[in-house]
Amino acid sequence: MSQTVDRALSILPLLAEGPADLGRVADRLGVHKSTALRLLRTLHDHGFVYRQADQRYRLGARLISLAQEAMENLDVREIAHPHLVRLNEQVGHTVHLAVHEEGEVLYIDKVESRYPVRMYSRIGKPVAITVAAVAKLLLADLPENERRAVVDQLDYPMYTARSTPNADGFLKELAKVREQGWATDLGGHEESINCVAAPIRGADGRVVAAMSVSAPNVVVTADELLTLLPLVRRTADAISGEYSGRTPVKEVTT
Amino acid sequence: MSQTVDRALSILPLLAEGPADLGRVADRLGVHKSTALRLLRTLHDHGFVYRQADQRYRLGARLISLAQEAMENLDVREIAHPHLVRLNEQVGHTVHLAVHEEGEVLYIDKVESRYPVRMYSRIGKPVAITVAAVAKLLLADLPENERRAVVDQLDYPMYTARSTPNADGFLKELAKVREQGWATDLGGHEESINCVAAPIRGADGRVVAAMSVSAPNVVVTADELLTLLPLVRRTADAISGEYSGRTPVKEVTT
DNA sequence: AATGACCGTTGCACACAATGCAACACTGCG
DNA sequence: CGCAGTGTTGCATTGTGTGCAACGGTCATT
Numbered sequence: 001m002s003q004t005v006d007r008a009l010s011i012l013p014l015l016a017e018g019p020a021d022l023g024r025v026a027d028r029l030g031v032h033k034s035t036a037l038r039l040l041r042t043l044h045d046h047g048f049v050y051r052q053a054d055q056r057y058r059l060g061a062r063l064i065s066l067a068q069e070a071m072e073n074l075d076v077r078e079i080a081h082p083h084l085v086r087l088n089e090q091v092g093h094t095v096h097l098a099v100h101e102e103g104e105v106l107y108i109d110k111v112e113s114r115y116p117v118r119m120y121s122r123i124g125k126p127v128a129i130t131v132a133a134v135a136k137l138l139l140a141d142l143p144e145n146e147r148r149a150v151v152d153q154l155d156y157p158m159y160t161a162r163s164t165p166n167a168d169g170f171l172k173e174l175a176k177v178r179e180q181g182w183a184t185d186l187g188g189h190e191e192s193i194n195c196v197a198a199p200i201r202g203a204d205g206r207v208v209a210a211m212s213v214s215a216p217n218v219v220v221t222a223d224e225l226l227t228l229l230p231l232v233r234r235t236a237d238a239i240s241g242e243y244s245g246r247t248p249v250k251e252v253t254t
Numbered sequence: 255m256s257q258t259v260d261r262a263l264s265i266l267p268l269l270a271e272g273p274a275d276l277g278r279v280a281d282r283l284g285v286h287k288s289t290a291l292r293l294l295r296t297l298h299d300h301g302f303v304y305r306q307a308d309q310r311y312r313l314g315a316r317l318i319s320l321a322q323e324a325m326e327n328l329d330v331r332e333i334a335h336p337h338l339v340r341l342n343e344q345v346g347h348t349v350h351l352a353v354h355e356e357g358e359v360l361y362i363d364k365v366e367s368r369y370p371v372r373m374y375s376r377i378g379k380p381v382a383i384t385v386a387a388v389a390k391l392l393l394a395d396l397p398e399n400e401r402r403a404v405v406d407q408l409d410y411p412m413y414t415a416r417s418t419p420n421a422d423g424f425l426k427e428l429a430k431v432r433e434q435g436w437a438t439d440l441g442g443h444e445e446s447i448n449c450v451a452a453p454i455r456g457a458d459g460r461v462v463a464a465m466s467v468s469a470p471n472v473v474v475t476a477d478e479l480l481t482l483l484p485l486v487r488r489t490a491d492a493i494s495g496e497y498s499g500r501t502p503v504k505e506v507t508t
Numbered sequence: 509a510a511t512g513a514c515c516g517t518t519g520c521a522c523a524c525a526a527t528g529c530a531a532c533a534c535t536g537c538g
Numbered sequence: 539c540g541c542a543g544t545g546t547t548g549c550a551t552t553g554t555g556t557g558c559a560a561c562g563g564t565c566a567t568t
Contacts, residue, residue, distance in 0.1 A: 002296045003525065004555065005262040009300040016323040022516060032557050037517070042256045046263040050499040053336060059324035061499030064457045067321030069270040070313035101304055101315045108318070124318035257554065258526065276545060286528050291546070
């Protein structure tokens with residue numbers, strides 16, 4: 001692993017917290033100012049950091065445009081989006097789409113509730129993996145050994161009294177989810193918010209993404225939300241069909 | 255400038271074009287495969303690239319979450335402030351900066367007029383949403399359904415004879431504002447006070463804030479105030495440029 | 509005005525870390 | 539069964555990144 005690149009890349013999350021000046025960056029990296037300067041310069045030349053008027057550095061536009069491109073290249077997202085919008089129009093609540101990557105689960109699309117009360121989430125943000133309904137679906141589908149590995153190295157924060165407490169409980173929950181083919185999160189992350197989720201599968205039957213509908217108690221009860229399950233599953237199945245049906249991208253050759 | 259980092263960063267735009275395998279990356283960089291491998295590994299460890307099932311590399315999720323976090327932590331006020339001060343020095347009148355949040359529009363910065371006659375406003379205070387020029391800009395940019403939702407649940411107090419009377423009239427005004435890219439409030443809130451406002455846009459083109467210049471009739475007429483419009487718009491554009499991270503200096507890079 | 513403190517910046521010599529090479533391991537294919 | 543195509547590893551070399559110290563600018567303090 002390359003030390004120089006390692007250091008340079010470590011600057012980016014640091015700057016994501018907010019603008020920082022040269023000294024601060026050097027300190028946080030544990031390197032000499034001149035070293036930090038040269039790293040920042042290189043990042044700057046590539047547009048990854050931007051130097052604002054007061055000479056402090058912040059993340060640059062290139063990063064944002066790259067992220068945008070990265071999302072566009074996710075073909076599940078592209079296919080799923082219109083379905084998510086339609087579902088949102090029917091039920092009114094917030095709809096999420098998430099994928100698993102390297103031990104994390106992230107939201108890659110979101111259609112906001114039309115009710116004024118919204119839940120906090122962010123595209124690109126890692127979800128609360130031990131409790132989120134979409135995370136359960138994605139992890140439940142992993143091969144035994146991978147699942148075990150991921151589950152073991154997780155923390156199990158008790159967001160609420162109903163959060164998943166430990167690895168054992170989580171594995172049981174995953175088994176159940178895999179069995180029934182859908183998942184819920186009933187107040188496991190935020191006391192007053194419930195979700196129902198369904199998996200999206202590729203041609204080989206493996207789960208490639210998961211989608212969920214979330215709503216706070218003040219709008220609908222958990223039981224009412226559960227009545228939407230068939231609709232959510234049908235939507236997920238429709239996306240699965242389209243995703244596995246034809247070639248997603250215009251792959252080169254023959 | 256650091257060669258290693260330079261090469262590593264060059265990989266990212268390359269991968270943005272689509273997934274690539276090791277050989278392709280090495281070729282495009284003009285380096286040995288082993289070198290490319292080590293760079294990719296480092297990028298991988300930081301989550302910037304993701305290795306998909308067929309061993310090819312893709313842009314990773316970390317990129318997306320970083321960009322999102324960066325945008326969230328971007329402080330419009332901080333960036334805008336010097337511009338507002340400069341504008342105030344040029345025109346002398348009160349300058350406001352406002353954002354939209356949860357159905358309300360709030361002033362988040364203000365530079366006082368240097369004329370003795372000042373208008374009443376307060377940072378953090380919700381603005382008169384149905385008449386204020388900045389509010390029109392912020393609401394005009396919302397997606398159709400959200401805009402409708404906000405507009406419908408508003409009251410339409412008749413501060414003056416020229417206040418927006420009802421939802422229909424407001425929607426028409428918003429359409430006009432969106433069309434022309436700027437807004438005014440001519441005596442709609444207080445009989446003797448006029449404003450001109452312009453939008454500040456983020457990297458994705460969406461309106462993130464709005465700024466305005468306000469002055470009472472006793473100092474300048476509405477017509478005179480309107481002559482400042484180009485200057486206000488230029489200032490807003492300058493802030494937009496800086497906010498979205500486009501480098502204003504001599505940089506050329508790709 | 510003069511002083512000092514604080515940043516960012518630059519040139520340089522040294523050492524270490526990144527590089528390319530060649531050999532190796534693995535996979536699928538003819 | 540070998541062959542061609544991958545990705546991967548150990549190693550010697552040198553080029554490249556590093557820390558240091560000195561410089562230059564800006565700002566606040568006296």
